[in-house]
Amino acid sequence: MRLMKRAGLAVQALRVDSERAYLDALGRGGDDGPWDLVLSSCRLPGLTGLAALERLKALGHMIPFVLVSDASDEPMAVEAMRQGASDYLLKDNLTRLVPAVLKAMERHVQARDKQQTELALLKSRQQLRELAQHLQNNLEQERAAIAREIHDDVGGALTALKFDLAWIARHTTSADVFERTQTAADTLTQAFDATRRLIHNLHPAILEEGLVPALQWITGTFEKRTGIRASFHSSHAQPELARSVLLTVFRTAQEALTNVSKHAQASQVTLDLTLTAGMLSLEVSDNGRGMSQAELNKTQSFGLRGLRERADTIGGWLDISSAPAGTTLILALPLKHKDKANADPSASTLREVRSKDDPTFWGDL
Template sequence: MSKPSPERQLRVLHVEDSELDHHLIAVELARAGLQVELCRLDSLAAVNAALDERWDAIISDFNLPGFSGLQVLALLKERHQLLPFILVSGEIGEDTAVAAMKTGASDYLLKNNLTRLAPALLHAIEASESERARMEADRALRRSKQRLHELAGHLQTSIEMERAAIAREIHDDVGGSLTALKFDLAWLARHVSEPAVQQRVASAIETVSQAIEASQRIMHNLRPAILEQGLVAALQWMAARFERRTGIQVSLRTPQEQLQMPAGVPLVAYRCAQEALTNVSKHAQASRVDIELSLDAGVLTLELRDNGRGMAPQDLAKTRSFGIRGLHERAATVGGWVDLSSGAKGTSLILTIPLEPDAIAQVQEGDEEAEDASAHDPSVWGNL
């Protein structure tokens, strides 16, 4: 931010009860080459009303009839107005000046030495405009992040809807056609007597059966119907299937009681577990995965730990690490977040989702009581 030009017309509010001192300050600013519209007010009510207008800065005396310059400064703070405030007084102690600076004053000067007034005014305006520009940039960045977050959430929802639609089409069209074809082939197998034809029909039936199994597997991956039985049942099914497919030992720990969760939460937890297990099978070189699901003080926690080779910090910071970013965005759609840590002894992923309005505060309080909380464990080991 460049310094305000001396040719720029400045509007300055002068809080001063002395007409002579007002004239001296106007002369000093004019002598410095500044074009200033200097408006004098000497009552707090008038100042409060004037703050509805646009001003470049405020110059205020310290002692005024019935109020002080610090009250004007406090009025600015109450109104959340970012205006340069310069305190000019003939009788102000060092302690008072320091207190004014801590409260938010831009500078302070003595009336018997106004040579520094113009530079101080320009510097205060420059600093104020720079701060105002920074705050606006921060607001724009927050708005941009919010829009990106909303877009990511919309994309996640759209993906799930598209997956559900594809799963229905596979079930209704592909699955139905394959089943009908299998019935026809079975009819042929019963009505032909030539061994060669029977062998070819049996081979075709086996191929169709494999296609039906593949379509069912694809449907489960697209839209897991097992979730209708609850998140615990879905995790048990996923863990057992993962163990059979990869040979990696899976230990699942879940609460005994039935979990009541808002709509969308079970699917988010399921997808996070699915993505984590996929990464374990592809990259971790692990022999064991521990999955723990818990619900405490209105906060759902899903943790997956493996004993693999871990992830290097540069892996987490890769430009194209969209899987990890997708986990964060997916969790954010239900107000949750993901913590990912990795070391020589493996990788840990923790999904946290507050299910109640005051759950976040309870999480923060729970951090201070972690040792006491660790002594109580209401969950049991589930059988796969």
């Protein structure tokens, strides 16, 4: 104490010489107590310096621990350093005491600040994940609500209009009026097709049948629309999935196929869905031109970035690898029990009699 006071340090010290008194002192004043430093001899009555360090670590304290050793106890001091002591000194040469104490306390402050910063960063990241998940859920719910309104309101109005045109065509004797009704009917058919596409893009009703049927359907329609050979394989017929997982896998497959049709110049694409060891993985591979590292890392790649963020919000990850022989996208998600609370209870209103080619819309009228 005299050496530290001579160096200009204002020291308030408590001397203890038993394990009970040591533990009582450590328990005062919160996580790290009122203490900035533990200065310990190698041997105390019933307690070694190494045991004192172990007790300190067991309590979860980050207080710097400096060991003062006899020459004969140097191996113990070295072991204490290996287990996390800040420093050790020999009793017959305490000239290093003040510099060692100051350095230990400085490192402690730095480590504490770093830990607090990391904890704040982890908390912030968790909050961002929760916000992203909340926004994704709201987005999907809003899409479903808009799809229902289009189906009920626009679809109903178009259907009524089609019946009216058919009535006029049956009852008119004018060739000009009949021709106009046929032209209007063709325009109406185009409006039906546009409405089908809108509903499909907003909220495909095939999702209500499960992930495997949805991926089978999206693969089949992709091949019909683009002419690119597409195949889908699944290790399970109908896995029970939380709605967040189902939507993430479907939207990932949708975005991946869109990228293949736009950029890959591929003639074949394969989707593989695998469930094993509590993980669900989707692999989308094509035989196209591949992507350069610059293309994979470009700042404007918001589609892929959005998929990564969506996967991250539910604890998963997405990886893309590319070569001249093609590109492979892998999505991996941890599985939980099916989240019925996240299901959209009103989405069943979209389950109308479906046409052969488009299960997201009402049947032919």
